[in-house]
Amino acid sequence: MNGLPANGSIRTLTAIEMPLLRDHLLRLDPASRRDRFNGAADEGFIESYAARCLADGTVVIAYVEDGKVLGAAELHQPDSSGDGMPEIAFSVERSARRKGVGSILFKRLITEAEGRGYPSLRITTGYSNEAMRALAHKFGANLTFRQGESTGSIDLRPKNQTEVAKPAGATPIDAARAIVKFNRTWWTILLGMYGWRRAA
Numbered sequence: 001m002n003g004l005p006a007n008g009s010i011r012t013l014t015a016i017e018m019p020l021l022r023d024h025l026l027r028l029d030p031a032s033r034r035d036r037f038n039g040a041a042d043e044g045f046i047e048s049y050a051a052r053c054l055a056d057g058t059v060v061i062a063y064v065e066d067g068k069v070l071g072a073a074e075l076h077q078p079d080s081s082g083d084g085m086p087e088i089a090f091s092v093e094r095s096a097r098r099k100g101v102g103s104i105l106f107k108r109l110i111t112e113a114e115g116r117g118y119p120s121l122r123i124t125t126g127y128s129n130e131a132m133r134a135l136a137h138k139f140g141a142n143l144t145f146r147q148g149e150s151t152g153s154i155d156l157r158p159k160n161q162t163e164v165a166k167p168a169g170a171t172p173i174d175a176a177r178a179i180v181k182f183n184r185t186w187w188t189i190l191l192g193m194y195g196w197r198r199a200a
């Protein structure tokens with residue numbers, strides 16, 4: 001059970017349903033719009049933003065109540081950002097807040113991103129946006145503050161891969177084992193190159 005009302009559901013919007021995202025973003029009150037877009041966003045901006053989401057294949061996981069989108073989690077394509085890191089963004093209308101909708105959307109978005117094999121995600125929010133910062137922290141985002149914005153990344157790599165990438169957490173014994181393993185592999189390659197490999 002997810003605690004959502006009986007008339008509420010979470011699903012990925014199809015291309016034809018994308019105007020529902022635009023309508024949802026247009027219904028956000030001025031403060032929420034500012035929080036969502038990290039600055040002022042008038043109707044024209046939102047219209048073209050929603051059109052771009054459709055054109056560039058942004059995945060939108062939505063909270064829908066009676067045919068209306070009241071919450072959205074956006075997963076932008078990696079090639080939409082300069083460094084290839086997919087960006088994510090969230091919005092929940094006031095009437096649906098603090099009921100766990102943002103958390104459910106976040107969880108579903110992570111599952112979607114993992115399914116696509118993305119190693120990490122980026123989220124950017126205003127430094128004073130406590131709600132988004134709390135939500136991002138809940139899902140392991142490490143937010144750093146710069147020029148009025150908090151930017152964070154969420155690591156989606158499987159745990160064992162993360163451990164290989166982060167030797168700082170390893171014990172000296174683990175480190176010694178890794179060196180022995182590396183040396184063994186290196187000598188196997190080297191001896192193989194010169195035809196000195198022993199028969200197995």
Ligand SMILES: CC(C)(COP(=O)(O)OP(=O)(O)OC[C@H]1O[C@@H](n2cnc3c(N)ncnc32)[C@H](O)[C@@H]1OP(=O)(O)O)[C@@H](O)C(=O)NCCC(=O)NCCS
Binds near residue numbers: 033036125129132
């Ligand atoms: C951020 C936002 C999506 C959260 O949606 P929500 O449905 O209210 O989130 P949830 O109910 O799942 O709450 C998530 C966590 O954040 C915390 N939280 C929510 N609102 C909070 C607030 N105003 N202040 C402090 N913490 C808050 C909750 O306590 C909760 O943690 P918990 O589960 O441990 O109790 C929503 O406030 C919103 O749409 N804000 C405007 C748009 C925006 O700021 N987008 C971010 C830019 S990407």
